[in-house]
Amino acid sequence: MKKFSCTALWAVVVVAVLLCEAPLTAKAVTCNPTELSPCISAITSSAPPSSACCGKLKEQKPCLCGYIKNPNLKQYVNSPGAKKVARACGVTIPSCT
Template sequence: MRSPYLAAFAIALAALLLLLAEPAVAAPPCVEAGLAPCDGALETGSPSSECCAQLRLQQPCLCGYMRNDPKIWNLVHSPNGHKVAAVCGFPFPSC
């Protein structure tokens, strides 16, 4: 007699968990212009808060940018690129 109640409870619990699960967040569009606030930072090693915010937002896109544009690859892999990643508090991209 417990079996039908247990099955109904399990189904209700699964439905509740699906409702409470956070929806998937769409990835940001990969637009190199989003890195514009970091132009000076990659030359000086001192990023602004806006630069750090854009780097966090564009982080999934960085490897693609570096593959498509050798200039971006050189800037990111420079000593100042490493400083910017450290100051902004995100891991240096490994691609």
């Protein structure tokens, strides 16, 4: 009986350690450039980006390479206004190859 208890305890410890070290599942992002619409005024004027803009920009960051590779969106993502907004929001625009 004691051998079973030690084995069971060891198994519980191993499982607990594995669960603690398992990476957290990231929330999937739906890449949709219209999600960045709160940033339009900041991109096209000297207005600072809103918190909604920065939040959406951070949320859409995994999508930026896809937007840059899209010929219809590239000019907007690489525009000086978009780069200014990204800097103000603390988001690095990736160099995508």
